[in-house]
Amino acid sequence: MQQTVPYSAVLDELEAEAIHIYRETGAAFRNPVLLYSIGKDSSVLLHLAIKAFYPAPLPFPVMHIDTTWKFKEMIEFRDRRAKELGLDLRIAQNLEAMAEGVTPFTHGTHEYTRLMKTVALREGIDRYQFDAAIGGARRDEERSRAKERIFSLREPGHRWDPRKQRPEFWRTANTQLAPEQTMRVFPLSNWTELDIWRYIERENIEIPGLYFAKERPVVERGGTLLMIDDERFPLTEGEVPVMKSVRFRTLGCYPLSGAVESSADNLADLIAEMESSKVSERSGRLIDGDGGGSMEAKKAEGYF
């Protein structure tokens, strides 16, 4: 007899899996860190981490890779939430590249991402000697992620070597590390974008307002709507920002985050829009735009 499975039952199972991964990470590693990027996935990640160790406080710090080009609203949100939740917040930045004046406008997305995100992440992990970094990557984000492990091993120098990745059996994880190896851990591996939204709705998780539609100043470049978040955005001649009701599907550096026109200013409308849209999430991210396999190349360098 065919019965209907309630969505919350699917979420319960995903939640239990993520909590299991968190507890294993919290116990097995010497010095883990939660990589917090302020977006919806990070908000879910953080919520699950707090649940996993309840009633004890979160047993590890959180780290934000701050490129200084994030939306202003994101930084305000980050600092407020860290305070409210009593988080041990660490900030990682590539100061050298910042001093050299690297911006998304001067260096091209690939090089900019490598310097400001990948290098900053690697340096942050090295500086604090973290042996495990927990991130919110999901297998449904991009095709090359389909083979990513939940416990993803990084070789010395943070290099991702597909041949060294460990087979994952049952719920049993091999968390052993050889000298200078580190681990990336992805508790949300089996979640989908819709699961994230449904879970935010069910658990009433606070997320930045940028996800909801609002009149915002934008310019259109190459078919992508970019928000003018501050005066650093170089307008070309004749380019005039216009006010449009837009929201963001993913949050990152504002010059690299494409907005979508929308009137969804609450969670229910947003989920309804999500369910009718069939375009993959990363299509709004300029950083992956150079070919279907580019994520693989970035990962090999140590990107998330």
Next chain:
Amino acid sequence: MSGQTPVLHLVTCGSVDDGKSTLIGRLLVETDSVPIDQLEYARTTRRGGSTVPVGEVDYSLLTDGLEAEREQGITIDVAYRHLNLPNGRRVLIADSPGHEQYTRNMAVAASNGDVAVLLVDAARGVRPQTHRHLTVCALMGVQTIIVAVNKMDLVDYSHEVFEQVMGEVRTTAARLGVQQIDGIPVSAVTGANVATKSDAMPWYKGESLLGALAIWEPVGRLVDEGFRFPVQFIVRAEGNFRGYAGTVVAGSVRPGDEVVIADSGRTANIARIVTADGDLDVATYGQAVTLTLDHEVDVTRGDILAAGTPLQPADRFGVDMVWLGEEPLAHGRSYLLISGSRSVPATVTNVRHRLDVVSGHEHAARVLNMNDIGRVEIATDRPIPMDPYSLCRDTGGFLLVDRVTADTVAAGLSRHAMRRASNVVPHVYDVDYQARASLMGHPARVVWLTGLSGSGKSTIADAAVRKLHAMGIHTYVLDGDNMRTGLNKDLGFTPEDRAENVRRVAEVSKLMRDSGVVVFVALVSPFRSDRESAATLFDKGDFIEVFVDTPVDVCSERDPKGLYAKAAAGNLPNMTGVGQAYEPPLNPDLIVHGTGDVEASADLLVAAILEA
């Protein structure tokens, strides 16, 4: 909770040639699980060998992951995808490649599988790999196997062809003890019987593939009579809160229930089932909760809280093992065994046989190589509780990890405990090491000299022993060559035999050291992991690793036993430094140079022993 399997774990097996990528791609598209931009990509992009016209969806393009494999046109590793069935059930697909050399990937994919979809090409019929897939699925405990007889369009949708395939598959499945096997005739290319029933095969009365996945229910978990809860994390919080966090991997539990701490045999009652959303009245299979007990008992990470079917610790097990490592299994070598959240050193004491996964025959074997499956015996350094795998995957399955590289080298499935720990209880004698050491008037150590043949290990040991003897210190030298004339004369020079050689010498040195004697071991012991295993027998400081570092050309010039000459003539294939590698210690306690002054080297050893 009947009718409630919110998430179904599906494993797909078959090769590209069977049309597997196309079938999965079709399942994803039919369930609306593919974003438009990716679908567009599959319409416009073509790779070498594709016969699908541009403009139509090449379903196989939806499932390939890495650039490297897209270029090669094959699938090289397990890929995880999901789809949603119309009734809301989530299907998580573990897709493993079908090529012969990837038995290990197949085992990974099947390890979590509830259901396997096994593809058979109707036009080509059952092939050796079909048996391989069935064997691995059965071994890994997949409950239901759905045989998708594909490419029915190429055999005129013939009922007879379908029945012939199913007849052969059923015979193998019966031999393997597969719980449930169903056949569905499909065409991934035309979509027949994939999402909806096809008119082309009126003789087929069963469900479409998606229909079968929507109504599947577990046959009944064997573990329903037992509760199992491996403790992952000890939660300590304000107000003296002490809870045990973990996931229920079998059965269920309620406050008030009595549970046994399987490691110690002590019992306690459940006080609370704590979650961030409030306490629960019951925790069932798959739930991640925190349990508190009604009184203080010793529980650490890795312990299992159990009820129902008894679970007792043992230190020897008969197990099936899937060998994953590139290096073959080494008899007697110490690996790290990971069972749930517990890890304990373990050795493989005996390889009983290797399984021919195609014929089902068992062949006598001494080693297992990558992708081999075999029955072996293991011994753990201390007793641990493990269920038979058939009872519970999480408490019966384990990993073996190389202690140096930290690679996962094997997946093990416990079949039975061979020796309950209670059968062998070490007797504790009143006159112990401390008593003997005080009578001797000096502490005892083990000095382990490793280095190439001819490097000067025995010579340096000899000089050091003379000095210690003159100081009134009791000594003995365990010399590799001398050991091989007696205790170890049954062993050769393969990596497996060398591991066993080192294990025996280490155990003897431990006994002798316990008797109060300073023991020198002069043994080539070329492999790092073997030496590390030996070191784990001792407390820190009692074991001194000495690297006798002598260049191989010096050793081969000395050649005191004529071995290098023989090796050069090709008569000693396993000669260390010639045919076999020597792995120098990474962090030896002492390095002495075999080209240096022997007396000075001996003085260094003596100093190290006296100050340790």
